[in-house]
Amino acid sequence: MYGTIARHRRLTVALAVTAALALGGTGCSGTTKDSANKEAGKAVAGSADPNAATRKGLTVAFLPKQVNNPYFTTSDNGGKKALGQLGSTYKEVGTSSGTDTSGQVSYVNTLTQQQVDAIAVSAQDPGALCTALKQAMKNGISVVTYDSDTQADCRQVFVSQASxxxxxxxxxxxxxxxxxxxxxxxxxxxxxxxxxxxxxxxxxxxxxxxxxxxxxxxxxxxxxxxxxxxxxxxxxxxxxxxxxxxxxxxxxxxxxxxxxxxxxxxxxxxxxxxxxxxxxxxxxxxxxxxxxxxxxxWDPAELGALAAHTAVALESGQITGAEGQTFEAGDLGTFTIGKDGVVSLGKPTVFDKSNIDKFDF
Structure with a gap:
């Protein structure tokens, strides 16, 4: 972890940041994942068991807005560390441009075809990824957005850096x-x-x-x-x-x-x-x-870690993304899903001469 920012861990409400925007993106006809996922504990639509065992051996793919961006490198490394602790596998894919929405769509389609267990994506555009992400979810892949959201019906949970x-x-x-x-x-x-x-x-x-x-x-x-x-x-x-x-x-x-x-x-x-x-x-x-x-x-490493924990909780059937559901996120604490499937990491911290040397990220 790259520094600890004090915050209240239990959040019962979160702000919906979606708006009525045009749907865009390219569909994908990837192969449906094996039904063993559900038999292993993945939630059926509308049901969740907060006491379900945490699944191991999952593959969670991180798709940041831009690879080799220091912010996302720190964030995704936080996700990588958390997944290692959870007994699952991390992979990262993405474009080198922060505005290549078609490239993000292509990566989602490829990940769907590869049958990864979950995708954590920071959306470059609120609507462009929707068709591809919906196809991923249809194929049994859990979809989490972090840092930057898409439309609410195009993912299960949005992990927000703060309200x-x-x-x-x-x-x-x-x-x-x-x-x-x-x-x-x-x-x-x-x-x-x-x-x-x-x-x-x-x-x-x-x-x-x-x-x-x-x-x-x-x-x-x-x-x-x-x-x-x-x-x-x-x-x-x-x-x-x-x-x-x-x-x-x-x-x-x-x-x-x-x-x-x-x-x-x-x-x-x-x-x-x-x-x-x-x-x-x-x-x-x-x-x-x-x-x-x-x-x-906020601490971007903690944001990535929370995205990883959220993806694993979805795949384990502990949550579905419905408002009011709670889940554990390791050292980060307990989180409650708010309105429109939004989970917030916590309040931002102000950095100035008095405290900046206490942080390293």
Whole structure:
């Protein structure tokens, strides 16, 4: 585990982050898994036994939004470690681009044909994977989304890094405090279609409607597509377009690091505030040199571990994804499934000079 963030482990409600979006994706006619899965304890639709034995020897495939992305490397390694402890096998597949939705669809289809037991996927697009994921579930494969969700009927459980509302509102609150409650701000997001990014941004905008933020104006949302160079360039472009900009929120680990890199070597260092979601290891130097006052995140290794435990609990018949069901996730504790099959890891933690050296991920 890459650091422990204190949180309440038992969560009885979670926020639904799905919306009515167009269905997309490519179907797959993969071979149906052997019915022995159900005989071994996998839940039949609508039934669950929280006391069922945990199955071993499963194969759980992780499909992140982008392989070789430090955030997902940490997250998926957390899943790998958890699966090893559970006596099951981990595999990772995925594209090197954070926007290759057709590539993600192809990987889901291939995993279905390979008859893996479960898939944990971070969706690049909320609708594009639906047809393929539904085919996987039809073939007896458990489907968990983590970090970024798809539509609720296209998976069984979404493992959320924290409540979407908490993440969206707290990022805006952090920046408002840093800029003294006044000035123009911008958002540097990842892909324009990223479910999690858009949900957090919606809550930022809603928070901004409160009277205490009347002197803050959101002037633009830019997209860096989780590409370091593009995010760097987008930061430069924002400051050229809005020379009076007071702050930037970047709710993506790639984006906030790229923005910090630009600000640290520019005339705007210490003048334009930057916050968002980042990892302590990526942001440590920028916090210590004064480029960034504070930012937040969860422990991505714990997120991956919870996704692994959730997949195994589904395959073991301990849960089906129905609201109110509970399951054990090892050292992480006991979790309760909330509305629309959402499980939340916990509240985000703010990292600053006072605590950043206590974490290593």
């Amino acid at each position: 979407a509302e908490d993440l969206g509102r707290t990022q805006l609150q952090l920046l408002a405090e840093q800029i003294g409650g006044k000035g123009e701000i911008a958002i540097l997001s990842a892909a324009q279609t990223a479910t999690n990014q858009n949900t957090w941004i919606d809550f930022m905008k809603d928070e901004l409607k409160k009277p205490e933020y009347k002197d803050i104006k959101l002037v633009k949302t830019a997209y860096g597509d989780d590409d370091a160079q593009k995010s760097f360039q987008q930061t430069q472009g924002l400051l050229q377009e809005y020379p009076g900009l007071k702050g930037i929120i970047s709710p993506t680990t790639v984006g906030i690091k790229a923005a910090a890199q630009y600000l640290s070597g520019s005339q705007y260092k210490g003048k334009v505030k930057l916050t968002g979601l980042g990892t302590p290891n990526d942001m440590r130097a920028y916090v210590k040199d004064g480029t960034v006052e504070g930012f937040e995140l």
